[in-house]
Amino acid sequence: MAEPLLSLSGVTSGYGQIQVLWGMDLAVNAGEVVALVGSNGAGKSTLLRTISGQLAPSAGSIRFDGTEIGGSRPDIILKAGIAHVPEGRRLFRGLTVRDNLLLGAYLRTDKQAIADDLEWVFELFPILRERQRQDATTLSGGEQQMCAVGRGIMSRPRLLMIDELSLGLSPRMVEHLGNALVALNKAGQTILLVEQDVMTAFELSNRAYIVENGRVARTGASAELARDPTVSDAYLSI
Template sequence: MLQVEGVTVRYGHVAAVREATLRVEAGELVTLIGANGAGKSTLLKAISGLLPLAAGEIRFEGRSLGNASARAVLTAGIAHCPEGRRVFPQLTVRENLDMGAYLRRDRVAVASDLREVFALFPRLEERRAQAAGTLSGGEQQMLAIARALMSRPKLMLFDEPSLGLAPTLVERTFEIVAEIRRRGTTVLMVEQNALAALGMCDRSYLLETGRIVQHGTGDEMLANPHIQKAYLGG
């Protein structure tokens, strides 16, 4: 479904991601793990069209996304749930969700997706008229996920969905990611919490200083001595 081939992304002269190659098949839940600053978020932003590629190629469903705009990537069916939630604080919950469906013209289907999203996150329905900035951190994360779902993506990119949340909410967030995949959306998730990320995924990639250094199924990665030592506290 998604092929990233030899992608390099630079900030000025610094290459944050170097020659990264990965793939995600339809229906999979793939995670991208690694330490802070390893280039995980940068790679996601490059896929979403927020950062230009210095080299390499990104293909989605066989079509090149080259240096496509964020708008074109979204239209192709990739939604990005950004790091740190990034809800629009002064828009209401409902307006945030409307922004998620900004490019869609099929009003009837949008209305039914909105009902579905509210069924998944009843708290958001209760708070639909409230400014998003007044929500708790957990609620904001739910809103960020719901907003991304409103574009009805084929592939959903999650950037550190558990960041800064209380432990019970972290668990709940991962349950939701799993649920989204169960409902048929392919998932590529960046996550610092390697244990959780490896436990729930089909396959995973490990990024270190901008390079993909390991790759395998969740179980293979969990069993890898280097990963155990560096990322699982073993």
């Protein structure tokens, strides 16, 4: 059996003396959409920050495409092929939508491929083409999320990690973004999705991990977890 594209084994991490993750195990296979779900403070965002190099694990292993990356600098991890779309979008004020998108490709030198990927982002999110000369921070919340996801795509990652896709957005905008992720995945993009809206996460993903108090509490096929009464009672009725 092929090794997962991303695999975590016994990963411990946190902020200074505050430990958040306690021996996390996780795997993402190439071509999958895998969701991380759980309540606020469960450790989902900390896990993404640890994978992308913003936090260094204090124990355990993080392997990407067969190579250990745990504790590597964020730029090294980005070069390896992991892009992180952070919670809160974090677009650059004073820069246009187009410039924010192109910042996602700042480590690349393949000009024609960058132009092709920019066109792909505009096809996924047509409103960004219309607003490409506008200051990105003046967009609506949903449009800013499109821009943040598009910026991640522009690095041409092998793994795209998205933190809280739907937070604060209208159901219609969430549906639009979800359709874009489905299109991305059909085009071959592997995605690791953090999502507090458990039903949205299950609908978009192949597999899911339920995280509680910095540990994996449950994992399995998303469709099976959605039908599990204990999962429904704990998460879907909230």
